[in-house]
Structures are given as structure tokens and as C-alpha cells.
Amino acid sequence: MTFAFLNIDWQTLADATALGAIYALMAVGIGLVFGVLRLVNFAYGQLVMAGAFALALASEWGWPVWAGIALCFASVLVLSMLMDRLVFRPLRGHSPAVMLVATFAVAFLLQSLALIWFGPLGKIASSLSSLNQPVTISGVDIRKITIVAVVVAVLCLVALSLLLERTTIGLHMRASSMDFQTARMLGVRANRVIGVAVLLSGALAAVVAVMLTVQNPLVTPDFALRDTIIVLAGVVLGGMNRPIPATLGGFAIGFATGLLGGALPTNQSQYVPAFVFGAVILVLLVRPGGLFTRRQMAERV
Amino acid sequence: MRRLLGAQELLGPALLVIAVALVGTVVSTSNASYFIDALVKVAIVVALYLFIGNSGVLSFGHISFVALGAWTAGVLSVPVSEKPAIMPNLAHFLRDRATGNLTSLLLAAIVGGICAFAVGLPLMRLSGLAAGIATFGVLEITHNLLRYEEGIGPGLNTFSSVPETTTLRQAAIGALVVIVVAYLYARSRFGRLLRATREDAAAARAVGTSVYRQRLIAFTISGLLAGLAGGLYVHLLPVNTESVYLDLTFITLAMLVVGGATSLWGAVVGALAVSALDSYLAVAENGTSLFGWHIDLPAGTRVIVVGALMAIVLILRPAGLTGGREFRLWPRAA
Numbered sequence: 222m223t224f225a226f227l228n229i230d231w232q233t234l235a236d237a238t239a240l241g242a243i244y245a246l247m248a249v250g251i252g253l254v255f256g257v258l259r260l261v262n263f264a265y266g267q268l269v270m271a272g273a274f275a276l277a278l279a280s281e282w283g284w285p286v287w288a289g290i291a292l293c294f295a296s297v298l299v300l301s302m303l304m305d306r307l308v309f310r311p312l313r314g315h316s317p318a319v320m321l322v323a324t325f326a327v328a329f330l331l332q333s334l335a336l337i338w339f340g341p342l343g344k345i346a347s348s349l350s351s352l353n354q355p356v357t358i359s360g361v362d363i364r365k366i367t368i369v370a371v372v373v374a375v376l377c378l379v380a381l382s383l384l385l386e387r388t389t390i391g392l393h394m395r396a397s398s399m400d401f402q403t404a405r406m407l408g409v410r411a412n413r414v415i416g417v418a419v420l421l422s423g424a425l426a427a428v429v430a431v432m433l434t435v436q437n438p439l440v441t442p443d444f445a446l447r448d449t450i451i452v453l454a455g456v457v458l459g460g461m462n463r464p465i466p467a468t469l470g471g472f473a474i475g476f477a478t479g480l481l482g483g484a485l486p487t488n489q490s491q492y493v494p495a496f497v498f499g500a501v502i503l504v505l506l507v508r509p510g511g512l513f514t515r516r517q518m519a520e521r522v
Numbered sequence: 523m524r525r526l527l528g529a530q531e532l533l534g535p536a537l538l539v540i541a542v543a544l545v546g547t548v549v550s551t552s553n554a555s556y557f558i559d560a561l562v563k564v565a566i567v568v569a570l571y572l573f574i575g576n577s578g579v580l581s582f583g584h585i586s587f588v589a590l591g592a593w594t595a596g597v598l599s600v601p602v603s604e605k606p607a608i609m610p611n612l613a614h615f616l617r618d619r620a621t622g623n624l625t626s627l628l629l630a631a632i633v634g635g636i637c638a639f640a641v642g643l644p645l646m647r648l649s650g651l652a653a654g655i656a657t658f659g660v661l662e663i664t665h666n667l668l669r670y671e672e673g674i675g676p677g678l679n680t681f682s683s684v685p686e687t688t689t690l691r692q693a694a695i696g697a698l699v700v701i702v703v704a705y706l707y708a709r710s711r712f713g714r715l716l717r718a719t720r721e722d723a724a725a726a727r728a729v730g731t732s733v734y735r736q737r738l739i740a741f742t743i744s745g746l747l748a749g750l751a752g753g754l755y756v757h758l759l760p761v762n763t764e765s766v767y768l769d770l771t772f773i774t775l776a777m778l779v780v781g782g783a784t785s786l787w788g789a790v791v792g793a794l795a796v797s798a799l800d801s802y803l804a805v806a807e808n809g810t811s812l813f814g815w816h817i818d819l820p821a822g823t824r825v826i827v828v829g830a831l832m833a834i835v836l837i838l839r840p841a842g843l844t845g846g847r848e849f850r851l852w853p854r855a856a
Contacts (some may be wrong), residue, residue, distance in 0.1 A: 261651060311837040317651060321580065322779055323836045329772050330829030333822040450658065457655040495666040498659035505643050509652040 231361045236272060237479030239367040241472040242374035243432050247452040248471025249381065250425035252464050256398030258309060259317055259420045261461075263324040266449030267331035268304075268423060272297040272430025273440040274335060277344035286348050294427040301423030305415065330447075335442035336499075346434040353435065366435045377428060378468065381421070390417055451478060454501045460511025474501070479517035494505070532705040534849025535790040537700060542794060543694035554690060555758075556804070561693035562754045562796035564790055565700040566770075567777045569747035572704045572788035573740045574778065576713055578720035579649055581617060582771055583641070583657030586664035587745040589766035590628035590637050591752025593668060596681040596761065597627045604683045612674035623687045627696075627753040635742055640742035646734050649723075661771065669763045680762040688758040696754045699748045704786055712739050769825075773800070776832040779787015781844025787849040793840065799831070800824055 237267060251265050272293040279289030308327055313322050355362040385391035390413075396404040396413045405411050433445060452471050458472020474497065481493045504512055539561065546557030570584050598621045600608060605617055621629070645656050668675060675681075688696075707713045716736040719726040723733055755761060773796070781792015803824040835842065 261654075294844075308833060315840055319747070319779075319836055319840055321651075321654060322775060323833055324774065326829045326832040326836070328774065330826055330833070333825035333829070336822040337820050337826070450662070454655050454659065457651055461651060492666060492668050495663045498662045499668075502645070502656045502659045503654050505648060505652050508647055 224424070231357045233483035234364065235361075235363045236483055239370040239436075239472075240479035241476035242371045243429055244448065244452050244455060244475030244478075245468045245472040246374050246377060246425050246429050246432075247448065247458070248456045248467050249378065249458055249464060250422040251452065251463070252467035253394075253418045253422045253425075254309075255456075255461055255467075256464065257394060257401065257415050258313065258320075259311070259326065259401075260309060260320045261317065261324065261453065262422075263321060263449070263453070264304065264328040264331060265359070265422075265426060266445040267328050268297050268301055268426035269430045269433065269445040269448070270335060270440070270442065271300050272427045273346060273434045273444050274339060274344065276348070276430065276434050277346035279441045280346050280348040284348075288344075288346050289324060290427075290431060293430055294424065296429040298420060298423045301419050301426065302416075306421040309415075309419070313350075328449075332442050332446070339440075339442065340374075341442065343439055343444070346438050346440055349431070349435045350438060366432070369435075370432050373428060373432070377425065384421075390414070420456065429518060451475070451497065454498065456468045458501055458504055458512055462511070466511055473512075528709060530851050531786065532702065532850040533851075534787055535701050535705075538790055538794065539694060539701065540696050543690055545766065546690045547585040551759035556797070556801035558688060558690055558693045558758055560760055560794055560801065561690070562688065562696045562751060563774065563777065563797050564697040564793040565693075565751035565754060566702045566748060566774050567781075567789045567793040568697070568786065569744050569751055570774055570778050571786060572707060572747060573737075573744035574787065575783045575785065576708060576716045576720065576740055577737050578784075579737065581657040581741075581776075582654060583660035583664075584744065584748050585766055585771045585774070586641075586661050587634040587638050587748035587768070588752035588755065589664055589668060589763070590680070591634045591749030592756035592761050592766055593675045593752075594633040594749070595626040595630040595753035596684050596756040598629060599623065599629055599674055599757070600681070601683065601685075607678045608679055608682060609672065611673075611677075613673040616674070623685065623757065627750060627757075629755030630756075631746050634752065635746030638745020638748070642738045642745070646737040646741055652714050656657050661767070665763055665767050676762070678763070680760045681756055682760050684756055684760070686757060686759075688754045692752060693758070696750065700750065701786065701790065703743065703747060704789075707740070707743055708786060712736060716740050731828045765781070773828065776828055780832055780835045780842060782844040782846040784841070784846035785844055785848045788842050788844040788846055791844055795843065796828060796831075800828060 243454055247265065247269070251262055254260060254262050261333075275293040275296040276289050279292050284292070304327065309320075352366040353364055355364050356368070357363075385395055393404065393409045393414050394417065396407070397409055397411075401411070429445075433448070434440060437444075440519060451460060451474055455470040455472075455474030456467045457470070458474060459468070460466035477500075478497055481496060482490050485493070542557060542560065542617055546554050546561075549557070555594065566588055569587075570581070573579070573584070574581055597612070597616055598619065599608070600619050602618060605612060641660055645653070646659070648656050664736065668677075670677060702765075708717075715726070715731050716739075718729075719731060719733045719736055727733060752766070755766070759765075774793075777792040777796040778789055779792070781790070782788025806819045807823060839845070
């Protein structure tokens, strides 16, 4: 079945949903750290890139799939803790712009480290490529990874919201993202809450790395760089301050990118970045605080 | 007397640029290109400073205006006979025309200024993160359009056969022009008002300053200077869409932040210091020796060192090497 408009078929729709799901996970990962630290992590894509290289190395060494995924999680978690210790912690309390520029520097640093270690041509992560096989559901061919991505994203989001709503540490994290100073005064341990947020955000980056390498097995030093830029725009679009708007923003921008990219002919789809960012700018002009948030009052004296 | 004391803020940056240009004349031709490149970077970073430093609003989008300036000057100065080879799909009114060097630079500045005004008209209402992401969007859109619009430039090709007129002298004059404009702006009523909005937007509004209008003025002038710098850049080396994109954004922001974003002196010092380090590492990547040690760094070391330096400066000295203060020969009397 095909829609007449824009030539969208079910397959494109499914792929766009999967991309939206993956971007939603990245958005949550960025949003969690922003919630407690007020820090926009531009280097988030490089965490994903590190995980992807771990998967590629594991498949090069002939490791079993589970060992590759374990290596991916281990390396991303270690890297995100290092990032927290060496960069985020000393920068705590600086203005958001300074922190954004600093993570911009970290992103470029990690990217060139990858360039030195693995070369510009990159490596291939092929151990999970069987997930690219299609399954047929009522006459529509859908790749397995599309289903896996959506299911995993939903599971992660449910688990995360349970953690945030039902556990003490979740309560602490929510309190910290509303007002860090007051939360600390009421006995929330800053380093513990930030550490958990950084670890969760790293774990999500590892999940995203696994998904993205199935979709795009060639891992280069600029892997996930473009995705991060798009997701950041989506997060700001949705509303940076709260997890649900940020997630929705990430999903929306991923879905839109996937849909336009799949549905338009090549001579038009090459302009998709311009369309998407044009739309982002338009939305920001109308609602600078985000699409899915309540209007906030301007600062008054 | 006060005016004289104020002029020393111009003296430091200008003398430094002249000194660099003079040193550039005595080194070998292959090394002189590093000096020219550093002077063009000074022009770009000072253009960035004019907006970011005075307004306190982050912009990731200024390299768009550098790119547009480069495209304008490049398209206009490729000789008519060579145009079909590099730009087969060029629009008619551009195909049969070529201008001289100075005209192309002037037009580059004008195009940069007009585009900055057009972009700033809606965008200058934003602050903080929204402004950062929106200006990033501008960079993405410009890059995307220049990459695929073959009617206005070479598209995916590289701007070859642009006359390489950006000599040491021209780069130094260009950098000085940009510095003088930035100095005059910062001393003017507009510059002072914009810095007032940076320090306390609500208080500035309360005394009748339009934050939007002041930012728009600065953004336009800044885009004009960035366009000029882009023109100098395309006359220096063969430019393509990738050379006026993320990497240049990163390195110029790093220069501004390392030097100290809130002063002209910081912008110039940062641009020259990071350029010096970057050029030295570029030489070292090809193998060199220091104090008898043979150094042979792997390709990519430059970005690592510059990135690490930028992170360290941000952590230890968030106001930059100069502390964001202007150049002074003697401290201001109490």
C-alpha cells in the first residue's frame, strides 16, 4: 500500500519510526545530563562512536555477539565516567555557553583520537548484520532492526521512567533537575546523582551505538556526529528542561528526517538538512523555550 | 588625554599584527603561508569577537558568512575562460563576468553583511541555548545549499584557479581593517549599549536599550567583516564546502575562547597563539626537530592538542589567556 502524497510507503514509515526511536534515546541521554548539570553534551555522539568502534573491533577479533556488546557497554561507560571526572566536574557551575564550547572541544578531541587510532576509512561492525534481514508482516517487508529498535527504545524509556518515578535515586534526580541547590541542601548527594545520570546517559549511548551500527555497519571517526547535531536541535526544539519534551523532540526530528529522506527523490532529499534546520529555526522563533513546554515568563526585575 | 589612553587598546592588537606580518617577510616562502593563514584567522576571529564578545550570545553560524564571502569572491574572480571547467552549471549572469581583486573582496563583505542582516532579523530575538542551536542551523543550511546549488558556485568541487592575491601585505591590511572596525564599534555608543545588555539585559532594557536592535547591528557588522575574511580566505587557498564548515567553526571558536572572548586584544592574541601552535604542529606532523630531538607526530595530533588546550583553558581560566581584558601599556589610574 502506498500513500499518494510524497510517495510514502509502509517501509519508509517503519524506518522513520526506528530512526525516531533511536534519536529519542539519544535525546534522553543528552537530557538526563542536562537535567542535573545544565550542560549540553556536544560530545555525546563521540560516546556513541566509541561504542561503535568497540563493536567493530570485537567483530574484527571474531568475538561472539554478547562479548562485543559487553565491550561496547564497558568502553562507553568508562569513557563517560572519565568525561565527567576530567571535564564536567571542573566546569560545574560555569555558564551554559562555556560548557557547550568545552564539550565541543572534547568532541573534536575524541574524534581526532579515533582518527589517529583507526584511520579515516574506519572499520566494519558486522556481527549483528543478520538483523538487516527483512520479515514479512501482512505483505509488507520490514527489516528486523526496525522492530528491534522500536522495542528496545520503548523498553529503555519504560525502565527509565520507572527508575525516575519509583526509586529514591530517581526522586533525587528529579529534584536535582528542578533545583540543584535546594536539592543539595535537603540532603541529596550531588556527586552521586550526577554520577548516576552520567552512567545512565552512557548506557543509552551504548544502546544507540549497537542500533546504529546495525543500520550503518561502516564505523568512521565522524560516526554519529551528524546524528548528534540533529538530535541536539531536536532536544532544544522539544524543550531542554524536561525529559518528556526532550524525548518527543528527539523522536519528532528523527521521524521527520527519516520520512523526508526516504520519501523524496534524491535531487530533493539532498536538501533535507536545510529543510529540517529551517523548520527548527522557525519553531525556535515562535517558541524559544521549546515546542512541548509551557510558556515561561521572561526574567523581570 | 582620555581619548589617547583609549587608543592604546587599538595599539596593542595593531602592533602585534604588524609585527607578525614583518616576521612573515623574513621567513622562507613555504613558512610565510602559515603567517598569511594566521592573519586571515585573526580577521575571522575578530569578526566573531565583534558579535560574541560584545553581546555574550554564542554564535556557531559565523562561518556561514565566511563561506558566503568566499563563494562571492571566488565565483567573481575565477577567470571567465576557466569557469566552465570548474563550475559547469553556473548561472548566466555570473558566467560571463569576472572582477578584480579589490572589487571581489568588497562584494564579499557586502554579501556577508546583507546575509547576516537577513539572518539576524528573525534570529536576534533568541538568547542562550536557543541562539546557539539556531545559529548552528544557519551553518547547516548554508553548508547544505552551497554544497548542492551549482548555479552559484562549484558545489562539491574545489575553488581552484582563484587568483592567489592574498599576500602577506594584503592579509595584514585586511586584518588591520577588521581590527580598526571592531575597535571603533566597541568604542561607539552601539558597542557600549550592547555590552550593557551583555552584563544585565533586564537593566539595559530598563534604561531604554533595545537588546534586539543592538544585537542586530553587531551581527550585521560582524557578518560584513566575516564576509571580507572569507574573501581573503578564498584568495589564499583552494576552498571547498568542507573547509568552511565544522572544522573552521571549531578552530576559530577555540581561538576566541583561548584568547578571551570579551576583548579585542583577547581575540587577536588567541588567534595568533593558537595559529602559532597549530602551524608548529602541522610542521611537526611532517617531521621536524626541536633541540636536537627528532619529532614526527601522527596526522591528527593538531586537533587533539588544540582541543585539549581549549578544554584546559576553559577549566582553568574561563575568561581566556588575556582574562578578557583590553591591551594596556600602563594600568588605568584609580
